[in-house]
Amino acid sequence: MDKYNERYEQIAPTNLVAQKDTGVKKQKINQRSAQRGKPVLSRKQKEEEKLRRLELERQRRQKLEITIPDEITVGDLALRLKVTAAEIVKRLMGVGVMASVSQVIDYDTAALVAMEIGAKVEKEVVVTIEDRLFVEEEDSEENLQPRCPIVVVMGHVDHGKTSLLDAIRNTNVTSGEAGGITQHIGAYQVQVNGEPITFLDTPGHAAFTSMRARGAQVTDIAVLVVAADDGIMPQTVEAINHAKAAEVPIIVAINKIDKPTANPDKVKQELTEYGLVPEEWGGDVICVPLSAKTGEGVNNLLENIQLVAEVQELRANPDRLAKGAVIEAKLDKGRGPVATILVQNGTLHTGDIVIAGTSLGKVRVMLNDKGQRVQSAGPSTPVEITGLAEVPSAGDIFNAVEDERLAKELVEKRRTEAKEEVFKAYQKVTLDNLFSQISEGEMKELPIIVKADVQGSVEAVKQSLEKLSNDEVRVRVIHGAVGAVSESDVMLATASGAIIIGFNVRPDPVARDNAERDGVEIRLYRIIYDAIEDVQSALKGMLAPKYRDVDLGRAEVRQVYKISNVGTVAGCYVVEGKITRSANIRVVRDGIIIADDKLSSLKRFKDDAKEVARGFECGMTLEKYSDIKEGDVFEAYIVEEYRD
Numbered sequence: 106m107d108k109y110n111e112r113y114e115q116i117a118p119t120n121l122v123a124q125k126d127t128g129v130k131k132q133k134i135n136q137r138s139a140q141r142g143k144p145v146l147s148r149k150q151k152e153e154e155k156l157r158r159l160e161l162e163r164q165r166r167q168k169l170e171i172t173i174p175d176e177i178t179v180g181d182l183a184l185r186l187k188v189t190a191a192e193i194v195k196r197l198m199g200v201g202v203m204a205s206v207s208q209v210i211d212y213d214t215a216a217l218v219a220m221e222i223g224a225k226v227e228k229e230v231v232v233t234i235e236d237r238l239f240v241e242e243e244d245s246e247e248n249l250q251p252r253c254p255i256v257v258v259m260g261h262v263d264h265g266k267t268s269l270l271d272a273i274r275n276t277n278v279t280s281g282e283a284g285g286i287t288q289h290i291g292a293y294q295v296q297v298n299g300e301p302i303t304f305l306d307t308p309g310h311a312a313f314t315s316m317r318a319r320g321a322q323v324t325d326i327a328v329l330v331v332a333a334d335d336g337i338m339p340q341t342v343e344a345i346n347h348a349k350a351a352e353v354p355i356i357v358a359i360n361k362i363d364k365p366t367a368n369p370d371k372v373k374q375e376l377t378e379y380g381l382v383p384e385e386w387g388g389d390v391i392c393v394p395l396s397a398k399t400g401e402g403v404n405n406l407l408e409n410i411q412l413v414a415e416v417q418e419l420r421a422n423p424d425r426l427a428k429g430a431v432i433e434a435k436l437d438k439g440r441g442p443v444a445t446i447l448v449q450n451g452t453l454h455t456g457d458i459v460i461a462g463t464s465l466g467k468v469r470v471m472l473n474d475k476g477q478r479v480q481s482a483g484p485s486t487p488v489e490i491t492g493l494a495e496v497p498s499a500g501d502i503f504n505a506v507e508d509e510r511l512a513k514e515l516v517e518k519r520r521t522e523a524k525e526e527v528f529k530a531y532q533k534v535t536l537d538n539l540f541s542q543i544s545e546g547e548m549k550e551l552p553i554i555v556k557a558d559v560q561g562s563v564e565a566v567k568q569s570l571e572k573l574s575n576d577e578v579r580v581r582v583i584h585g586a587v588g589a590v591s592e593s594d595v596m597l598a599t600a601s602g603a604i605i606i607g608f609n610v611r612p613d614p615v616a617r618d619n620a621e622r623d624g625v626e627i628r629l630y631r632i633i634y635d636a637i638e639d640v641q642s643a644l645k646g647m648l649a650p651k652y653r654d655v656d657l658g659r660a661e662v663r664q665v666y667k668i669s670n671v672g673t674v675a676g677c678y679v680v681e682g683k684i685t686r687s688a689n690i691r692v693v694r695d696g697i698i699i700a701d702d703k704l705s706s707l708k709r710f711k712d713d714a715k716e717v718a719r720g721f722e723c724g725m726t727l728e729k730y731s732d733i734k735e736g737d738v739f740e741a742y743i744v745e746e747y748r749d
């Protein structure tokens with residue numbers, strides 16, 4: 106019964122109901138007179154009345170029908186439910202969610218609370234411009250047809266990426282082929298046993314990851330080039346981790362086997378240290394020894410690419426509006442904005458209206474990788490197009506659309522969003538906001554990139570950090586290497602939402618600028634233990650705040666007294682700012698800090714003082730340091746907690 110009363114009080118305060126219902130007023134009078142006369146009966150009446158009103162209230166609420174979007178603030182939900190925000194906050198606590206009025210809660214939580222209050226809930230369907238503009242329906246089985254794989258070549262500098270891409274292109278060009286020489290448009294296709302393979306013609310993981318950072322996932326297979334005479338080098342490791350982060354299967358091309366110093370087995374051995382176990386050693390990674398110079402083994406590589414692609418069962422629907430990604434784009438003097446795009450689904454035709462990022466236009470001329478004019482391009486085909494109004498960015502998603510007016514609207518919306526994005530960058534994961542992101546359920550995994558001065562530290566940190574994983578968050582070191590924090594590290598961090606931890610290394614200037622621009626956190630440490638402790642505290646939401654000294658003022662020692670039982674008293678004159686009782690004191694003699702201590706007393710004449718301002722004299726004693734001399738300067742400061 107008590108519970109019932111409480112509940113009633115919550116949702117139907119007496120005065121509120123009283124205004125609507127005259128019967129209640131009467132009841133109230135009854136109650137008062139009853140209090141004087143026969144309390145037992147009135148109490149029963151009161152309860153009955155309460156129950157009745159509660160039932161009425163419940164019925165009224167039952168009729169309340171509201172819609173709730175994917176996300177809603179507590180305050181907004183309260184408005185829609187016609188209750189106070191405090192009521193919602195209280196009920197949220199009941200289901201274990203701590204939220205303030207301005208905080209956003211998800212649909213499920215909001216619906217739970219609304220239903221508990223008795224409202225009928227429906228999900229608010231938000232139709233975005235994208236929804237109206239793009240045909241996003243799933244392709245049905247019968248529409249799907251096999252498409253060829255899209256391959257990227259990565260590896261350490263000078264290991265032969267460019268040579269390999271050239272060799273592959275050349276194996277394919279038979280002398281009689283029309284327009285035999287391929288143009289550089291950023292991607293090309295070769296025929297292997299009558300089946301095409303598309304190669305991205307920009308070697309290296311920088312292009313690959315910057316595209317991924319913009320949201321385009323275009324590649325199906327990564328070929329990792331490792332020179333057999335050099336073995337695994339820092340950028341090889343980067344490439345491995347970039348491919349792994351993108352969950353793209355890796356085929357290893359062990360290059361330069363024509364060289365006498367080539368040692369393919371050593372390469373394989375080293376690969377295992379990075380979790381890539383060659384097939385012939387019982388693993389699942391295909392390693393193809395080859396020479397980009399002589400061409401030996403190149404066909405073998407191509408056949409293996411087809412093999413891996415077959416397993417992936419890559420398919421697309423050629424009979425729909427085209428969708429894909431921008432590979433390269435530039436402004437051509439004669440032709441205007443030129444973009445190489447890779448169709449991922451559907452077919453692109455000349456005359457189609459396309460939107461890429463914030464660029465809109467009608468496809469005017471379409472050239473294939475051989476420089477020939479084509480009228481259409483199906484899935485996995487790279488083509489160069491003209492007709493866009495402005496130069497898009499590599500990695501922008503492009504869509505062919507039907508409604509030009511709507512597309513214009515979308516371009517406007519994207520422009521605004523791009524501006525907002527700049528602000529949002531500051532909301533990226535940092536150790537400081539990690540815990541709140543975990544609590545809000547936004548973080549399931551904390552990706553970390555570790556850079557250190559020696560390999561031993563990288564390994565040690567990696568293992569210790571990964572051990573910190575708990576039920577809620579998995580800590581995963583997605584890349585670890587020796588060397589300064591580089592541009593490529595920041596790019597990987599942006600693409601993967603990772604934070605970067607460095608030991609005895611510093612970010613290079615470009616990396617620092619990019620990290621600042623993209624809101625990527627770089628934490629630098631000298632001691633491994635500190636880093637581990639910070640991550641651990643961050644996971645628990647108990648990251649120790651940072652401290653800094655804040656100067657308060659300066660005083661000159663004019664006279665020194667030795668007083669028995671008290672110690673050394675410095676007679677001072679405050680020359681700048683103020684001295685407070687709780688301050689720390691740096692004793693400076695001839696420009697050198699000779700002691701750092703705390704005040705143990707601060708007096709004006711005989712009286713204790715809380716603070717002494719500039720232009721006044723005072724007596725000070727320090728807790729420990731007593732070897733004070735005339736002419737010393739006392740610098741008062743406090744230690745302040747701060748977050749950045």
Ligand code: GDP
Nearest residue numbers: 261262263264265266267268360361396397398
């Ligand atoms: P990238 O920086 O990875 O693109 O490497 P390059 O393709 O520019 O090659 C670097 C150097 O290695 C060049 O001098 C190439 O001629 C040489 N090179 C590439 N592949 C081979 C190979 O299979 N055998 C030999 N002997 N040299 C190669």
